[in-house]
Amino acid sequence: MNTQTHQIAVTQFVKAAGINFAYRRFGKKGSVPLVLFQHFTGNLDNWDPLVIDGLAAEREVILFNNRGVASTEGEVPLTYGAMATDAIAFIEALGLKQVDALGFSMGGGVVQELALQKPSLVRKIILVGIAPRNGEHMQQLSPEAQAIFGKQRENPDELWLDVFFSPSETSQAAGRKFLERYRARTNDRDAAINERVAGNQLTAIGEWGQPSVAGEERFAYLRNIKQPALVVNGNNDIIVPTINSYHLQQYLPNATLILFPDSNHGSQYQYPEEFLQYANSFLNK
Amino acid sequence: MNTQTHQIAVTQFVKAAGINFAYRRFGKKGSVPLVLFQHFTGNLDNWDPLVIDGLAAEREVILFNNRGVASTEGEVPLTYGAMATDAIAFIEALGLKQVDALGFSMGGGVVQELALQKPSLVRKIILVGIAPRNGEHMQQLSPEAQAIFGKQRENPDELWLDVFFSPSETSQAAGRKFLERYRARTNDRDAAINERVAGNQLTAIGEWGQPSVAGEERFAYLRNIKQPALVVNGNNDIIVPTINSYHLQQYLPNATLILFPDSNHGSQYQYPEEFLQYANSFLNK
Numbered sequence: 001m002n003t004q005t006h007q008i009a010v011t012q013f014v015k016a017a018g019i020n021f022a023y024r025r026f027g028k029k030g031s032v033p034l035v036l037f038q039h040f041t042g043n044l045d046n047w048d049p050l051v052i053d054g055l056a057a058e059r060e061v062i063l064f065n066n067r068g069v070a071s072t073e074g075e076v077p078l079t080y081g082a083m084a085t086d087a088i089a090f091i092e093a094l095g096l097k098q099v100d101a102l103g104f105s106m107g108g109g110v111v112q113e114l115a116l117q118k119p120s121l122v123r124k125i126i127l128v129g130i131a132p133r134n135g136e137h138m139q140q141l142s143p144e145a146q147a148i149f150g151k152q153r154e155n156p157d158e159l160w161l162d163v164f165f166s167p168s169e170t171s172q173a174a175g176r177k178f179l180e181r182y183r184a185r186t187n188d189r190d191a192a193i194n195e196r197v198a199g200n201q202l203t204a205i206g207e208w209g210q211p212s213v214a215g216e217e218r219f220a221y222l223r224n225i226k227q228p229a230l231v232v233n234g235n236n237d238i239i240v241p242t243i244n245s246y247h248l249q250q251y252l253p254n255a256t257l258i259l260f261p262d263s264n265h266g267s268q269y270q271y272p273e274e275f276l277q278y279a280n281s282f283l284n285k
Numbered sequence: 286m287n288t289q290t291h292q293i294a295v296t297q298f299v300k301a302a303g304i305n306f307a308y309r310r311f312g313k314k315g316s317v318p319l320v321l322f323q324h325f326t327g328n329l330d331n332w333d334p335l336v337i338d339g340l341a342a343e344r345e346v347i348l349f350n351n352r353g354v355a356s357t358e359g360e361v362p363l364t365y366g367a368m369a370t371d372a373i374a375f376i377e378a379l380g381l382k383q384v385d386a387l388g389f390s391m392g393g394g395v396v397q398e399l400a401l402q403k404p405s406l407v408r409k410i411i412l413v414g415i416a417p418r419n420g421e422h423m424q425q426l427s428p429e430a431q432a433i434f435g436k437q438r439e440n441p442d443e444l445w446l447d448v449f450f451s452p453s454e455t456s457q458a459a460g461r462k463f464l465e466r467y468r469a470r471t472n473d474r475d476a477a478i479n480e481r482v483a484g485n486q487l488t489a490i491g492e493w494g495q496p497s498v499a500g501e502e503r504f505a506y507l508r509n510i511k512q513p514a515l516v517v518n519g520n521n522d523i524i525v526p527t528i529n530s531y532h533l534q535q536y537l538p539n540a541t542l543i544l545f546p547d548s549n550h551g552s553q554y555q556y557p558e559e560f561l562q563y564a565n566s567f568l569n570k
Contacts, residue, residue, distance in 0.1 A: 228546075235534060235542075246531050249520060249544050256559075257520075259534050259542040261513075274566075281562060 005056070006049035007185050009063075011071060016093035017086055022071035022190070023064035025094075027056030032123050034100045034283065035062045035091060037107025037114075039129075040201050043070035044190040048269045049181050054276035055102075058284060062099075064090060066110070068200065071191040076200035079207050080106070084113035091121060100283055102126040105240060105265065106201060109133070109208050115225045125225070126279055128232045129265045131208075131244030132219045132251065138209040144238050157182065163239060164266025171262055174270040222251035229255035230282045232275065234263030256282065290341070291334035292470050294348075296356060301378035302371055307356035307475070308349035310379075312341030317408050319385045319568065320347045320376060322392025322399075324414075325486050328355035329475040333554045334466050339561035340387075343569060347384075349375060351395070353485065356476040361485035364492050365391070369398035376406060385568055387411040390525060390550065391486060394418070394493050400510045410510070411564055413517045414550045416493075416529030417504045417536065423494040429523050442467065448524060449551025456547055459555040507536035514540035515567045517560065519548030541567065 004010070004026035013020045024044055025033075034055060038046055044063050055061050067086040068076035077083050087110060091099055100123050103111030108130025115122045131138050141149070148162040157179060165175035211218070229252045233245035242259065249257035258278055260267040268275040289295070289311035298305045309329055310318075319340060323331055329348050340346050352371045353361035362368050372395060376384055385408050388396030393415025400407045416423050426434070433447040442464060450460035496503070514537045518530035527544065534542035543563055545552040553560040 235540070242535075243531075246528075246544075249546075250527075252546075254546045255520070256546055257542065257544040259531075261534075261537075261539045261541055277562075277566060281559075 006047065006052040006063075008187075011044065011188065011190065014090065014093045017067070017089035019067060019073040021064055021067075021090045021093070023062055023090070023094075025060060025062045027060040028058055029060055031059045032098055032100050032283075033060040033062055033096060034102055035064065035087070037087070037101060037103035037110050038063075038065070038069070039105035039107055040205065041193055041198050043193060045185060046182070048178055048272060049184060050272045051268060051275060054272065055279065055283075058280050059100075062094070065190070066090070068194075069197055070193050076197050076204075078200055078203045080109040080113045080204055081117070083110045083204065084117050087114055088118050088121060097121070098123050100124045100126070102128070102279075103130060104128045104268070105130055106205060109205075112222075112225060115227055116221065119226065122227055124228045124230075124283060126230045126232065126282070127245075127248060128268050129234070129237055129240050129245075130248070131240050132222055132247055133208055134211045134218055135209070135240070135244040135247065137241045138244065139206075140209075142238060142241075148238075160266070164264060164269055166234065166236060166262050166264045168262050171264070171270055175266075178266070178269045219247055219251040222248065223253060226253055228282070230279060231255050231257045232260075232268055232278070233258075234260050234265060234267035234270070236263070237265045237267075239265040291332065291337040291348075293472075296329065296473065296475065299375065299378045302352070302374035304352060304358040306349055306352075306375045306378070308347055308375070308379075310345060310347045312345040313343055314345055316344045317383055317385050317568075318345040318347055318381060319387055320349065320372070322372070322386060322388035322395045323348075323350070323354070324390035324392055325490065326478055326483050328478060330470060331467070333463055333557065334469060335557045336553060336560060339557065340564065340568075343565050344385075347379070350475070351375075353479075354482055355478050361482050361489075363485055363488045365394040365398045365489055366402070368395045368489065369402050372399055373403050373406060382406070383408050385409045385411070387413070387564070388415060389413045389553070390415055391490060394490075397507075397510060400512055401506065404511065407512055409513045409515075409568060411515045411517065411567070412530075412533060413553050414519070414522055414525050414530075415533070416525050417507055417532055418493055419496045419503055420494065420525070420529040420532065422526045423529065424491075425494075427523060427526075433523075445551070449549060449554055451519065451521060451547050451549045453547050456549070456555055460551075463551070463554045504532055504536040507533065508538060511538055513567070515564060516540050516542045517553055517563070518544055519550060519552035519555070520544050520546050521548070522550045522552075524550040 009024040065072035067074040108127040161175040165171040294309040350357035352359040393412040446460040450456040
């Protein structure tokens with residue numbers, strides 16, 4: 001029986017690849033565990049408790065900080081590929097032979113690399129708000145996105161209202177509910193990220209915006225990711241333009257695409273019930 | 286209580302706009318009825334019984350032949366707009382003030398015209414395997430599609446294996462199950478279409494492939510269809526190229542997009558369980 005939730009799950013540690021990885025593991029035992037890969041600058045607390053608990057109702061979930069992030073030791077690597085290598089060490093250190101993987105934004109790039117590097121370890125993948133390598137308009141942030149990141153805010157976490165939600169009244173109202181959920185845990189929150197995390201992750205994001213080999217066929221590598229995939233995004237993602245989610249679906253051999261209306265980079269937190277229905281159904285079948 | 290099914294539903298008639306419209310109406314009473322708009326050359330029997338009964342389990346469904354098709358009198362009009370005008374007369378003749386509308390292929394174009402002509406009559410819309418007016422590669426059939434329509438077949442209804450399903454083994458197996466379901470009703474099948482239906486409908490399809498006014502902003506009219514919309518297609522629709530479903534989602538103000546893997550023009554018949562889950566959930570909420 002699952003006695004933990006996102007709100008109270010205890011942070012644990014496991015040694016892998018020479019460092020201690022911080023993670024929280026909870027949920028219904030008995031099926032393939034779901035490992036969740038976090039976005040830029042996020043730590044264990046940056047998930048939506050409503051979404052995580054909804055997933056945990058039907059399977060074990062494993063939240064973790066990859067190398068160098070918050071309560072995990074080490075230095076953040078400069079490529080998604082190296083992040084995936086660390087993730088494999090972490091998953092294997094838990095004694096797991098096969099997992100499902102959900103990646104949000106940067107995490108979705110790492111999940112693609114994970115599926116390429118060690119296909120046997122990955123049963124199904126969920127890619128939210130992410131592009132293929134060398135995606136469209138992924139070489140630099142749009143002027144709109146730059147303005148959002150540059151804006152001063154009384155409460156810094158209100159950044160997520162602009163990054164994850166659309167400007168509409170409906171979407172902003174959903175965003176304020178998300179913020180309440182995100183802030184709800186007050187005991188034993190994760191450590192803050194150090195001052196090198198953002199810079200290293202930005203380097204990795206930039207590397208992912210380029211072809212891995214000059215002149216290679218764009219997106220062709222996706223043909224090698226054979227796992228069933230669920231690709232999710234908002235209709236107007238200003239951080240990772242939505243057309244990239246369409247490309248993921250078109251090139252992955254076995255992918256379903258869901259695009260939500262009136263939404264931005266964090267559509268899964270705007271439509272948590274719908275997202276849970278789609279994601280749980282995809283993982284269960 | 287619903288005692289009818291797709292298999293045994295009796296064909297009824299109602300007079301509207303000077304002609305008798307043939308229809309079948311059944312399913313769970315008490316919510317907004319769903320009117321279904323058929324594809325090119327299809328009649329009352331061309332729906333998938335599994336999908337229709339799955340929808341009818343949660344609402345009334347109304348299958349109908351529009352003007353000139355099979356058991357409905359008159360001549361098929363030469364535009365989707367005129368077909369929508371006839372559909373409005375039919376729906377109002379049933380005494381209905383508001384309906385949901387599902388259109389498949391050509392039917393999805395008629396549903397767009399319906400929502401534009403009489404928004405108050407339409408609560409929600411489902412658009413399967415269809416493009417916006419003036420859609421991409423909609424001016425003529427692709428060479429691949431032309432070959433499919435030109436091929437001689439021992440059983441003519443095996444056309445649908447090529448039109449609705451992808452060439453993969455999995456998809457063709459799903460197609461053969463669909464054909465079994467499609468053929469199952471033997472009593473009181475609908476009348477065949479007459480020899481003028483295909484020609485007139487092709488004219489209407491061609492008209493829909495053009496802008497309504499030369500030089501107008503492409504797809505801008507979709508901003509005026511404010512109903513919640515569910516847009517569905519296969520990842521590789523060779524009849525109505527899949528990018529058009531993406532455009533529908535991008536331009537409709539309130540649309541969710543679902544694209545299925547390894548599928549063609551009839552993805553909803555390849556994945557009936559998933560489609561029913563998405564469609565019923567969309568219509569119920």
